[in-house]
Amino acid sequence: MVRVKHRYLLLNILYPEPEQYPWKASLPDTIQFHHPSPDDLTPQLLARAIKDQISILYGDYGAGLTNNGLNIKYLSPATSTAIIRCSRDNYRLVWAALTYMTQLPKSSRFAQARSCVMQVVRVSGTIKKSEEEAIRRAKNAILKAKKDAAGSATEGLNAILDQFGPDVDLEVLRQKRSKPIATLEDEDDDDLEMMSGSD
Amino acid sequence: MPASQSFTIRDFPFTYLHLTLLSTSPSPPPLDGLTAHKHLTAALRQFLGITGTAIPIDILKVDDGDVWIRVPREDGAAVAAALGNWVDAGEGVSWRIRGRGQWLGALVARTGLEKVWGK
Numbered sequence A: 001m002v003r004v005k006h007r008y009l010l011l012n013i014l015y016p017e018p019e020q021y022p023w024k025a026s027l028p029d030t031i032q033f034h035h036p037s038p039d040d041l042t043p044q045l046l047a048r049a050i051k052d053q054i055s056i057l058y059g060d061y062g063a064g065l066t067n068n069g070l071n072i073k074y075l076s077p078a079t080s081t082a083i084i085r086c087s088r089d090n091y092r093l094v095w096a097a098l099t100y101m102t103q104l105p106k107s108s109r110f111a112q113a114r115s116c117v118m119q120v121v122r123v124s125g126t127i128k129k130s131e132e133e134a135i136r137r138a139k140n141a142i143l144k145a146k147k148d149a150a151g152s153a154t155e156g157l158n159a160i161l162d163q164f165g166p167d168v169d170l171e172v173l174r175q176k177r178s179k180p181i182a183t184l185e186d187e188d189d190d191d192l193e194m195m196s197g198s199d
Numbered sequence B: 001m002p003a004s005q006s007f008t009i010r011d012f013p014f015t016y017l018h019l020t021l022l023s024t025s026p027s028p029p030p031l032d033g034l035t036a037h038k039h040l041t042a043a044l045r046q047f048l049g050i051t052g053t054a055i056p057i058d059i060l061k062v063d064d065g066d067v068w069i070r071v072p073r074e075d076g077a078a079v080a081a082a083l084g085n086w087v088d089a090g091e092g093v094s095w096r097i098r099g100r101g102q103w104l105g106a107l108v109a110r111t112g113l114e115k116v117w118g119k
Helices: A029-033 A043-066 A088-099 A127-164 A170-178 A182-198 B033-053 B073-085 B104-117
Strands: A006-014 A071-076 A081-087 A117-124 B014-023 B058-063 B066-072 B093-101
Touching (some): A029 A127, A043 A071, A043 A081, B014 B073, B033 B093, B073 B093, B093 B104
Antiparallel strands (some): A071 A081, B058 B066
């Protein structure tokens, strides 16, 4: 019995242009990049967009080669993750077409173009492994985002508290932080004067 | 007598093609290099997309409807398939491949053969 072998590509859709969503600028980069996709991104729309891109990149030959085995097995607009099934012999064609996609498919001709980056993070022979990898990545992303969000707010303060010990007056510390660099500049000026004196 | 040495030349760098532009109109305009290039890239773009147009084609000679081109050896089969399949319905032109080979000398000689046996 001849089996047709497949490959399952795990895809992340990244949004590396924060200007599109200016009100979210205060969030750390890891959350901004993994922005949820708009709801009008359906599996049919994404499949059509990939097939069109293959046709542009590889012409009739590539379209005929990859058309038969290409489906979207899983798409979650909320996490911007997708699992794409394609034939084992030409998964690289599909991967290349994904790399060259620079914007999301438009749901209608008058919709605005939304730029994005398609990142293939795993290729596996079974869909189970792709699912496990998706879950693992989602967990890691949440932990990292939590760490980033917590760290940026209190990072400087924690460093100073460690330096002086637990009993510390926060007001005094804030005043100290407000004039930080003057002492460094004075030291540099002294060095320059010493050097010119030695000449 | 010195011992004889033999060399085998493998992997020629280029594949040469001898093409003719067929046209449905009774008196087609004479073919020049730019028009030939336009038709060649149109055929490659349809069959192979952007990667097809990236195949480097050297037009060696354009002579009254006959075009001689060379392409890298590994792209020879793809170019032949693309040109053979292409028809421009708007202008009513298509390519006919008269010969394909890795040695230009043999390809040129074949045209004489056609004059003897063909039209």
